[in-house]
Amino acid sequence: MRHAARSHARTPPLTSPARGCALAAFTALPLLAACAARPAPVPAASARVDPSAAALRADAAAGALLDRFWDGGAADFVGAAPPTGERGGYWVSANALDALAAAAERTGAPRWVDAARAFVAAQDLRGWIRDFFDDEAWMALALLRLHALAGDPADLARATALLEDVAANAPDAGCCGASPGGLWWDRAHTQKATASNAIPALAAARLYLRTGDGRWLDFARTTYGWWRDHMVGADGQVADHEDASGARVWWRFSYDQGAMIGAALALRAATGDDAYLADARRFAAPLVAATRPTPFGPVLFDGAGCSGDCDLFKGIAHRHLADLLAADPAAPGVAALLAADGEAAWEIARDPSSGLFGVDWGAPAPASTSLAAQVSAAMALGVEAARAGSAAGVRALAAR
DSSP states (O other): OOSSSSSSOOOOOOSOTTTTTBOOOOOOOOOOHHHHTSOOOOOOOOSSSOHHHHHHHHHHHHHHHHHHHEETTTTEEBSEESOOSOBOOHHHHHHHHHHHHHHHHHHOOHHHHHHHHHHHHHHHHHOSOOSBHHHHHHHHHHHHHHHHHHOOHHHHHHHHHHHHHHHHHSBOSSSSOSSOOSBOSBTTOOEEESHHHHHHHHHHHHHHHHHOOHHHHHHHHHHHHHHHHHHBOTTSOBOOEEETTSOEEOOOBHHHHHHHHHHHHHHHHHHOOTHHHHHHHHHHHHHHHSEEOOTTOOEEOOOTTOOGGGGGHHHHHHHHHHHHHHHOTTOTTHHHHHHHHHHHHHHTSEETTTTEEOSOTTSOOOSSEEHHHHHHHHHHHHHHHHHHTOHHHHHHHHHO
């Protein structure tokens, strides 16, 4: 994942004392049958939206995602609406694929599954392996969700192959970096990033829950543990990355916080160790403290300069904050933040005439928007449908 439009450069946040340029973190999937047998916590209900209205909002956001950003001829996503000729990009498309699977869980409508299967078939021809290890892990998460939805063993095999590549080629055991340990962000070994450590840890923990293969639990524990012990401040703030010299870079991106929340909760599900839940609470605190005001209450904010990949960050953070709330309904400030996110995204950031969402949930949608911004809103509103108590939405959230 990159922080500038489509370059591979990582650039610092541009503005905002609260947050800088970005926020957010990621996907979600079902567990092993033995794990699923345990009663799943039901997310705290939204106080503002009734279940049917919340479900309609979620379906509208996902519907606009498919209607405005899906190129059926290429079986791929376009990067903007109106179209600019740019494709959606690998990691953003991975999250869009995940959003299609979530819509299928919520509605049972075949259009979501049909598009997802077309994307996967086309990607088999385009190729799955990439030079950025976080990108591969994002796609593995989406494929694991598809596997949970339809049970196709080929999806599990694809996800496993992607994580095998990460496990074989990303670790720094002292070969190249000034600070041995952790996973490289890219094959060129330019840095180690939260995205390239937390997301593979999250995906590996979920793969363990799906397969029972203990080596994936070992990989998840080791990867997550190194990043937590070396790259997190006393206040729970997660450093964005470590450069090749070993210097830690403390850019404040909310998807960094969200990614670590997701990884911690996946490891708690895999091990039953509540120390991981305590970690997740600690990572959430900087997100709750760094918001922007709206008439509906404070919401996640990516900063006025947020663009490119940053457009997706809030949806990722929102999703994993909801996972935390499901595990700990008393998590400080989280329920109010999530409810305000959903209201503001729908009432302020959505263009009713087009169904498109702006990246800033506290400002009106612009005339054009990105695939990343639409996926971000679709993620958040899907989560809010579950929190509002729609039967299908609760089942989907609890099954992840």
